[in-house]
Amino acid sequence: MRQTEAGMDTQKQRFREVKEKMLGEERLRASIGTLSEKTTHMILKNYYEPDVDKQEIPIGNYVADIFTGQEIIEIQSAGFGKMRDKLEAFLPEYPVTIVHPIPHIKRLIWIDQETGALSAPHRSPKKGNAYDAFLELYRIRDYLADRHLTVKLLLMELEEYKLLNGYGKNKKIRASKYDRIPLDIIEEIVIERPEDLMQFVPLELEEPFTVKQFAKAAHINDRMASLAIKLYQYYGMMEHTGKKGQAYLYETRERIK
Numbered sequence: 001m002r003q004t005e006a007g008m009d010t011q012k013q014r015f016r017e018v019k020e021k022m023l024g025e026e027r028l029r030a031s032i033g034t035l036s037e038k039t040t041h042m043i044l045k046n047y048y049e050p051d052v053d054k055q056e057i058p059i060g061n062y063v064a065d066i067f068t069g070q071e072i073i074e075i076q077s078a079g080f081g082k083m084r085d086k087l088e089a090f091l092p093e094y095p096v097t098i099v100h101p102i103p104h105i106k107r108l109i110w111i112d113q114e115t116g117a118l119s120a121p122h123r124s125p126k127k128g129n130a131y132d133a134f135l136e137l138y139r140i141r142d143y144l145a146d147r148h149l150t151v152k153l154l155l156m157e158l159e160e161y162k163l164l165n166g167y168g169k170n171k172k173i174r175a176s177k178y179d180r181i182p183l184d185i186i187e188e189i190v191i192e193r194p195e196d197l198m199q200f201v202p203l204e205l206e207e208p209f210t211v212k213q214f215a216k217a218a219h220i221n222d223r224m225a226s227l228a229i230k231l232y233q234y235y236g237m238m239e240h241t242g243k244k245g246q247a248y249l250y251e252t253r254e255r256i257k
Contacts, residue, residue, distance in 0.1 A: 008185070008187065008188070011185055011188060012184060012185050014047070015047055015182075015184065015185045016184070018043060018046050018047045018050070019043055019047075019182065019183075021046075022042065022043050022046055038179060038180065039179050039180060039181050039182070040077065040101055040156075040158065040179075040180045040181070040182045041065075041075050041077070043182055044075045044099060044101060044154070044182070045065055045066060045075055048066060048073050048075075048099065049066040049068065049073065054066055054067055054068055054069070059072070059089075059090065059093075059094075060089050061089065062085075062086050062089055062090070064090070067094075070094070070095070071094055071095040071096070071097065072090050072094050072095070072096045072097070073096075073097045073099060074086070074096065074097070074098050074099065075099050075101075076098050076099065076100055076136075077100070077101055078136065079136075080098070080100075080136035080137070080139040080140045081139040081140070083098070083140060084139075084140060084142075084143070087140065087143045087146075087149070091143065091146050091148045091149060092148075094148070095148045095149075095150070096148060096149050096150070097149075097150045097151070097152060098149070098150070098151045098152070099152045099154055100133055100136060100151060100152065100153050100154065101154045101156050101158075101182070102128040102129070102130070102132050102133060102153055102154065102155050102156065103124075103128045103156060103158050103160070103180070104127055104128045104129070104155035104156055104157065104186045104187070105123070105127065105156075105157040105158070105186065106123070106124040106126070106128070106157075106158055106159075106160055107121035107122065107123050107124070107158075107159045107160070108121065108122045108123075108124055108159075108160050108162065109121050109122075109159055109160070109161050109162075110161075110162055110163075110164050110172070110175075111161055111162065111163050111164065111178060112164055113163055113164060113165060118161075121159060128155065129155070129219075129220075130153050130155075130189055130200050131200065131218060131220045131224050131228060132224075133151075133153050134224065134227050134228050134231055135227060137151065137191075137197075137231060138227060138230065138231050138234075141231060141234050141235075144191070144193075144194050144235075145193065145194050145235070147193075150190060150191065150192050151190075151191040152188055152189070152190050152191075153188070153189040153190075153191065154185060154187075154188055155185070155186040155187040155188075155189070156182050156183075156184065156185055156186060157182075157183045157184040157185075157186060158180050158181060158182045158183055159180065159181045159183060160177065160179075160180050161177075161178040161179045161180070161181070162175045162176065162177055162178055163175055163176045163178050194235040194237070195235075195237070197231065197232065197235070197237070198232075198237060198252075200218070200228070201218075201232075201252065202214075202217035202218050204217055205217040205218075207250075207251045207252065208241055208242065208244075208249035208250060208251045209249065209250055209251075210244060210247040210248065210249060210250070211225050211226050211229060211247065211248070211250075212225070212247065214228070214229060214250070229250055232252075233250075236253060237252060237253050238250050238251065238252055238253065239251060239253070
């Protein structure tokens with residue numbers, strides 16, 4: 001389920017207000033890395049719940065990023081597999097929303113450790129999309145059908161700061177990630193049940209199809225397409241229906257019916 005244009009405009013305005021309140025435009029540049037938690041996590045936590053008394057709340061043996069008294073909200077950039085125990089404990093008691101930020105537009109900035117100087121922002125040619133979340137979703141596939149679980153994929157514009165401490169002449173190979181500063185929300189996609197994943201199947205995809213054909217239609221690589229199909233198969237939305245040469249053929253459940 002995707003937000004309406006009017007709804008997104010409202011969200012964007014509120015996000016900018018939260019961002020400016022938390023950091024301020026001057027502090028955004030001058031004090032990077034001085035905060036006690038990663039900046040994206042901090043800003044999103046305050047965006048979804050500005051009341052600090054409802055943040056970092058112990059529930060049982062775990063700590064929830066946000067607990068409103070009626071629902072739990074977790075800000076999770078990666079590592080959904082680590083959330084399985086939390087979900088096992090939280091879901092029988094409360095509705096849980098996982099907010100997953102995805103860099104849709106990213107500008108990379110390098111930090112010189114010796115001088116503290118920042119490079120000019122360089123826009124990455126890669127644009128993140130909803131398929132980037134499929135690996136994480138697969139890790140919690142046992143829970144996506146739980147009526148108490150909602151996942152929000154948050155496509156964002158952000159700046160990523162990296163240290164010039166890697167290998168090679170320019171010290172950029174395997175350099176350390178330092179922080180990410182969210183600049184804006186591009187789109188929020190809500191997944192409330194497994195069937196909502198069908199919105200990501202390309203409309204122009206002809207059936208039956210191979211992994212490569214799915215990848216081409218979705219503008220993703222074969223590995224990501226294979227994982228997506230695997231997730232769809234897990235929920236019975238796609239089935240293997242034959243072969244074309246050495247490649248397996250798949251069809252969606254609607255077509256098979």
